[in-house]
Amino acid sequence: MSTSMEQTSDSAKEVKQRQDIHTDDELEIDLMELLRKVVGIRKKIYKAAGIGLIIGIIVAISIPKQYTVKVILSPEMGNNKGGGLSGLAASFLGSGVTMGDGTDALNASLSADIVSSTPFLLELSNMKVPVLGGEEISLSSYLNEESSPWWGYVIGFPGMVIGGVKSLFIENEDESISSDKVSRGTIELSQKEFQKIESLKRKIGASVDKKTSMTTVSVTMQSPKVAAVVADSVVKKLQEYIIDYRTSKSKEDCLYLEKLFKERQQEYYEAQRKYADYMDSHDNIILQSVRTEQERLQNDMSLAYQVYSQVASQLQVARAKVQEEKPVFAVVEPAVVPLKTSGTSRKVYVLAFIFLSVCIAIFWNLFGKDFLNKFKEVCA
Numbered sequence: 001m002s003t004s005m006e007q008t009s010d011s012a013k014e015v016k017q018r019q020d021i022h023t024d025d026e027l028e029i030d031l032m033e034l035l036r037k038v039v040g041i042r043k044k045i046y047k048a049a050g051i052g053l054i055i056g057i058i059v060a061i062s063i064p065k066q067y068t069v070k071v072i073l074s075p076e077m078g079n080n081k082g083g084g085l086s087g088l089a090a091s092f093l094g095s096g097v098t099m100g101d102g103t104d105a106l107n108a109s110l111s112a113d114i115v116s117s118t119p120f121l122l123e124l125s126n127m128k129v130p131v132l133g134g135e136e137i138s139l140s141s142y143l144n145e146e147s148s149p150w151w152g153y154v155i156g157f158p159g160m161v162i163g164g165v166k167s168l169f170i171e172n173e174d175e176s177i178s179s180d181k182v183s184r185g186t187i188e189l190s191q192k193e194f195q196k197i198e199s200l201k202r203k204i205g206a207s208v209d210k211k212t213s214m215t216t217v218s219v220t221m222q223s224p225k226v227a228a229v230v231a232d233s234v235v236k237k238l239q240e241y242i243i244d245y246r247t248s249k250s251k252e253d254c255l256y257l258e259k260l261f262k263e264r265q266q267e268y269y270e271a272q273r274k275y276a277d278y279m280d281s282h283d284n285i286i287l288q289s290v291r292t293e294q295e296r297l298q299n300d301m302s303l304a305y306q307v308y309s310q311v312a313s314q315l316q317v318a319r320a321k322v323q324e325e326k327p328v329f330a331v332v333e334p335a336v337v338p339l340k341t342s343g344t345s346r347k348v349y350v351l352a353f354i355f356l357s358v359c360i361a362i363f364w365n366l367f368g369k370d371f372l373n374k375f376k377e378v379c380a
Contacts, residue, residue, distance in 0.1 A: 034366070037365075037366055038362060038366070041361070041362070041365045041366075044361055044365060045358055045361050045362065047361075048357040048358050048360065048361035049354050049357060049358050051357055052353040052354040052355070052356060052357025052358065053350060053353070053354055055353045055357070056349050056350035056351070056352065056353030056354060057350055059349050059353065060346035060347075060349040060350055061346075063346075063349070064146070064147045064148070064222050065222060065341045066220050066221070066222060066341060066342050066343045067220065067221060067222070067223065067224040067227045067338045067341060067342060068218055068219070068220045068227065068338065068342035068343075069218070069219050069220075069224075069227040069228045069230075069231040069335050069336065069337075069338055070216055070217065070218045070231070070333065071216070071217045071218075071231050071232070071234075071235050071331065071333060071334060071335050072214055072215070072216050072217075072331075072332040072333035073214065073215040073216075073217070073235065073329050073330070073331060073332065074212075074213070074214055074215075074329070074330040074331075074332050075213055075215065075327060075328075075329055111206045111208055111215045111217075111238060111242075112205065112206045112207055112208060114206075114238060114241050114242070115204060115205065115206040115217065115234060115238060116201050116204075116205065116206075118187055118189075118197055119187070120237065120238075120241065121197050121200045121201065121204070122187070122197070123237065124139065124200070124204075124230075124233065124234065124237060125138065125139050125140040125196060125197075125200065126138055126139070126140065127139050127230070127233050129142050129223075129226045129229050129230060130225055130226065130229065131145075131223075131226075139200075139230065140196055142223075142226060143196055143199055143200075146221075146222050147222065203219060203220050203221060204217075204218070204219050204220075204230070204234060205217075205218050206218070206234075206238070214332070217231060217234050217235055217238065218231075219231040219234060220342060220343075224337050224338045224339070225337055227337075227338065228335045228336065228337045228338070229335075231335040232334070232335040235329075235331070235335070239327075239329050242327055243326050243327065246325045246326065246327055247322055247325045247326055250318065250321045250322045250325045251322055253318050253321075254315070254318040254319055254321075254322055257311065257314055257315040257318050258315060260311050261308075261311045261312055261315050264304070264307050264308040264311045265308055265312075267304050267307075267308070268301070268304040268305050268307075268308040270304075271297070271300045271301040271303075271304040271305075272301050272304075272305075274297055274300075274301075275294075275297040275298055275300070275301045278293065278294065278297055279294065282294070
């Protein structure tokens, strides 16, 4: 019984091995057949590769060169408010004069949001950039001079025609973006202004490394010099924005204390004048009423001086706090005029179109024609 079971299992293994060998032979035959078909259409593949080469060269030449400039900033680390200038001023002035620590209205992690914000880009669009011939034009005007691929003009041709017809009936608007729009509560942009802002959002960006807190500002333009100038301006304006946010509360406190200081100073001077006038007019007069009035005026003068002195101390601390709140940015990598283009290389475009053309040719000749014929038979 056991012998018959062993014979049965051996025969099953032989059958399975024969099936596997047969499957491998069929797969090998299919691959060889497919390879022979590919070799048979090699002339068509060569033609497709040539067409892909021509299309790739045309596309690669049509895409304008782009230059990218990156500036790396290292923001101020730590925020020890008590040990800064305001704490030093308070220790010298004594009497426990301190200002509220508060929290930062803005930190470096919001740099990306600031750079891509509409008010920031509106102000930046009015900056001057150098062009050929040593002239300077606004960044908004420079964007109009940047070239685009030929298919961009083809796609945008209907819009250009419509815009040309509208311009015959509508007065030409000034293409420069007005900076007074930034100061308004709401910002209203024309279609051209909106397109320029969106273009700047694609060309200008900022990112923050969460581990090192390094801020990287990148600017991509078709002119390497313009890219470097714009990157440097973006960094400076970003620093101004962050400083304004960080010091806004301290500046308001300082302005209020300056106003209060002048008022208390005037009150002290007035009390001092009244006391001096009274003493001059009642000299050598020994009366209890005179002494009482003299003490009252002297107390008023002393009280006014105490208030005046305290406000003066608070003002000195507030002025020190304004300077303390200003963040320090160390430029690790400044804006350098690039010598090499950025983005995808032209060779990659050419190779990609050659590969795509060859794949399309092989697929069409091996599978596409048969599928089309079967589809026609089904439809007929």
